[in-house]
Amino acid sequence: MSLKVTLFGGTGQGKTTYTLGLLYLMVEGIDGFRIEDEDVDTTTKYMKPWSDFVMVKQWPAPTMGRREDRFKLYFQDQFITDFLWVDYQGGAINQPTDESDAAAQLHADIQESNAVIIVADAYTIATRPLIEARMLTSAPLVFHLLNSYKFKPAQEGQGDLNQGISIAIVLTKADALPEEYKVNDYEKLYAKARQVFHGIHDFIREERAKVSSLRPWLYPSAMLAVSIVGEGNAAVASEGQGYDLASFQLIGSPEPEDIQYPFLYAIGNELDRNALTLEEEIGDLESRLSKLDSNVLSRILRGRTIRQLQEERQETAARLKELEPKIRTVTRTANKKMRPLLV
Amino acid sequence: MHYENFLFTRNQRQDFTAFVRPSALSNKDVSAIGAIFNYVTDISRLTAEFPSLYAFPLGEYVFLLRHYNSGRKHAGRAIGVIEGIAVKQADASTFSAALPQFIVQQTELLNVSASIADIEEQDSETSADYEWNESSPHAEFEPFIADFIERRQTDRLFLPFTAAGRDTLINVLADQRLSLTPYFAFGTNSDVLAQLEHQARIDIASFFKTDRASFRSRQTNRVTSYIGIEAETEATPDPSMSLRPVAPTTTSLRRETKHDEESDLEARVDFPAMSLRSSRRTEASESRTKSIESVEDDNSEMAVLTMRQLRDKLRAEEEAAHPPEPEKHHSNNPIRRFIEFVASLVSPPKSE
Numbered sequence: 120m121s122l123k124v125t126l127f128g129g130t131g132q133g134k135t136t137y138t139l140g141l142l143y144l145m146v147e148g149i150d151g152f153r154i155e156d157e158d159v160d161t162t163t164k165y166m167k168p169w170s171d172f173v174m175v176k177q178w179p180a181p182t183m184g185r186r187e188d189r190f191k192l193y194f195q196d197q198f199i200t201d202f203l204w205v206d207y208q209g210g211a212i213n214q215p216t217d218e219s220d221a222a223a224q225l226h227a228d229i230q231e232s233n234a235v236i237i238v239a240d241a242y243t244i245a246t247r248p249l250i251e252a253r254m255l256t257s258a259p260l261v262f263h264l265l266n267s268y269k270f271k272p273a274q275e276g277q278g279d280l281n282q283g284i285s286i287a288i289v290l291t292k293a294d295a296l297p298e299e300y301k302v303n304d305y306e307k308l309y310a311k312a313r314q315v316f317h318g319i320h321d322f323i324r325e326e327r328a329k330v331s332s333l334r335p336w337l338y339p340s341a342m343l344a345v346s347i348v349g350e351g352n353a354a355v356a357s358e359g360q361g362y363d364l365a366s367f368q369l370i371g372s373p374e375p376e377d378i379q380y381p382f383l384y385a386i387g388n389e390l391d392r393n394a395l396t397l398e399e400e401i402g403d404l405e406s407r408l409s410k411l412d413s414n415v416l417s418r419i420l421r422g423r424t425i426r427q428l429q430e431e432r433q434e435t436a437a438r439l440k441e442l443e444p445k446i447r448t449v450t451r452t453a454n455k456k457m458r459p460l461l462v
Numbered sequence: 463m464h465y466e467n468f469l470f471t472r473n474q475r476q477d478f479t480a481f482v483r484p485s486a487l488s489n490k491d492v493s494a495i496g497a498i499f500n501y502v503t504d505i506s507r508l509t510a511e512f513p514s515l516y517a518f519p520l521g522e523y524v525f526l527l528r529h530y531n532s533g534r535k536h537a538g539r540a541i542g543v544i545e546g547i548a549v550k551q552a553d554a555s556t557f558s559a560a561l562p563q564f565i566v567q568q569t570e571l572l573n574v575s576a577s578i579a580d581i582e583e584q585d586s587e588t589s590a591d592y593e594w595n596e597s598s599p600h601a602e603f604e605p606f607i608a609d610f611i612e613r614r615q616t617d618r619l620f621l622p623f624t625a626a627g628r629d630t631l632i633n634v635l636a637d638q639r640l641s642l643t644p645y646f647a648f649g650t651n652s653d654v655l656a657q658l659e660h661q662a663r664i665d666i667a668s669f670f671k672t673d674r675a676s677f678r679s680r681q682t683n684r685v686t687s688y689i690g691i692e693a694e695t696e697a698t699p700d701p702s703m704s705l706r707p708v709a710p711t712t713t714s715l716r717r718e719t720k721h722d723e724e725s726d727l728e729a730r731v732d733f734p735a736m737s738l739r740s741s742r743r744t745e746a747s748e749s750r751t752k753s754i755e756s757v758e759d760d761n762s763e764m765a766v767l768t769m770r771q772l773r774d775k776l777r778a779e780e781e782a783a784h785p786p787e788p789e790k791h792h793s794n795n796p797i798r799r800f801i802e803f804v805a806s807l808v809s810p811p812k813s814e
Contacts, residue, residue: 130477131537168503184496210477220493336772362475366538391768
């Protein structure tokens with residue numbers, strides 16, 4: 120079982136720094152969770168710009184293309200899952216596929232992804248007028264992509280259970296927020312983030328209200344305010360205006376806060392989706408068994424089929440049993456921290 | 463020879479894109495260039511006067527590109543520029559002959575961004591077609607060229623990333639004894655080099671920290687010989703590993719502690735049979751074995767539900783709103799019950 124997690128979002132939102140900080144934390148382990156790269160050089164490549172960031176106080180160079188790397192997630196040395204991490208430059212979302220290969224790749228990646236991590240600048244969300252915040256975070260295009268490849272095909276009955284997707288919104292640069300957006304556990308920030316990402320928010324809300332035949336639980340979505348540098352370690356160097364985003368100066372050593380949780384949320388929910396699939400398989404097998412059981416003649420004549428179904432059911436149940444503690448381990452950590460997109 | 467311009471950078475409103483692109487360059491090729499240069503994580507030392515220089519084939523073209531810090535910033539981060547010229551592969555041999563002159567004139571010839579009035583207002587455009595008629599400069603012959611030609615299959619030539627290194631690069635490229643175009647990456651790192659190797663064999667390289675000319679194995683990247691110092695040839699060891707003296711254990715001043723060896727200092731007072739370290743190890747090991755299995759199914763504090771928890775919650779709400787009718791379970795028909803009894807004896811037992 121391998122999961123595909125795609126990280127994307129508008130330009131300048133903090134994707135690269137988030138990825139570097141996440142890898143830095145997860146390589147040695149945090150909360151018992153640790154990741155290992157498939158190619159031993161992957162970590163080294165990520166760690167070099169992170170090291171420059173920490174030591175020279177220099178923001179990482181912007182991403183210019185697509186990157187994908189394979190990792191394994193462990194909890195206290197026990198294997199949880201493989202996953203493929205795909206990272207994009209912000210521009211990929213803003214370009215049509217016939218003009219940019221990166222855009223075409225992004226569309227394909229979202230189609231194939233189990234989970235997406237959308238990175239959005241909390242400072243922009245908080246300090247810009249709503250419509251500007253939507254444009255700068257590329258929120259309408261984020262929704263457009265998810266709608267085109269994940270929501271609409273499922274609504275049109277083109278998909279199955281796995282057409283759903285886990286959505287984690289990472290609100291970066293939370294340390295720099297005006298105080299009013301931080302109080303009550305970032306209550307005001309989350310409220311505005313719901314407005315900024317209202318396309319996704321409304322889709323989830325409508326599904327819960329059962330306006331379509333989709334099962335609403337297939338689209339878990341949550342968000343979290345995070346800081347890669349930590350409270351008090353960055354200062355606003357210049358306020359943003361127009362397309363210019365606010366820039367920040369690193370004044371202290373970075374101390375990442377909460378950045379692992381959106382990632383664990385994405386992984387945990389996709390493990391849960393696997394369990395959901397297994398549960399439905401078991402339910403299906405039980406239903407077939409009960410139909411056979413209720414037909415007395417079948418029970419006499421088709422004992423072998425029943426035995427096969429029972430064995431299959433046992434095997435699936437064993438797989439589910441093996442998966443359950445892993446799911447609890449990840450979701451217990453992540454889901455407590457994340458905040459729901461829909462309240 | 464005809465050439466076209468290429469300019470890859472970003473402005474405030476548009477992320478990295480090819481603002482000026484050769485007519486036959488595909489989107490995939492542009493994406494490949496972005497992916498290659500993605501591995502340069504620090505451009506602070508690269509300037510328009512002394513940029514990184516690259517020559518490699520891609521798609522229908524061979525490129526000569528330079529990479530440097532534009533001095534512009536986006537969200538506080540330095541914006542790089544990758545710009546230069548592209549020549550159709552059919553003209554590769556002419557391109558090869560002109561490369562030394564191109565590099566000599568890089569500040570003007572490769573300066574595509576100078577042709578843009580305002581990068582903030584620039585949209586993507588196709589390059590015009592330019593003609594090149596100049597002849598290549600006369601270059602000095604480097605004494606190691608014969609050696610380079612001989613070992614080119616197995617080794618790369620590494621040059622220092624300095625002005626002198628660039629002069630040597632020009633001399634090497636101007637040497638007509640080289641039958642095939644030597645593609646190069648002057649001022650780069652191993653990740654970019656690995657990416658470029660997907661496009662073509664790179665013969666000449668210079669890492670940002672290279673300060674001495676040498677030949678390095680293509681396979682291991684180890685120095686096989688330095689250039690210019692006769693004494694340090696084939697036997698030159700790899701600096702990172704082989705130069706490190708292997709200290710015999712017997713002469714070590716500090717006693718090596720084996721993993722399973724316990725120190726007196728760590729002996730646990732209240733439990734003399736077990737040292738602190740072994741106790742910690744045991745506890746850690748126990749906790750590890752327990753770790754996943756012992757996680758309780760305590761979801762009470764979860765702010766966000768998992769898929770199945772949400773499903774169960776919604777179903778419970780649904781059932782509360784519309785309680786199902788009680789099912790009728792057992793048949794009272796005695797004949798049917800008798801047949802069921804017989805069937806239960808025949809069919810295999812139900813497993814849990």
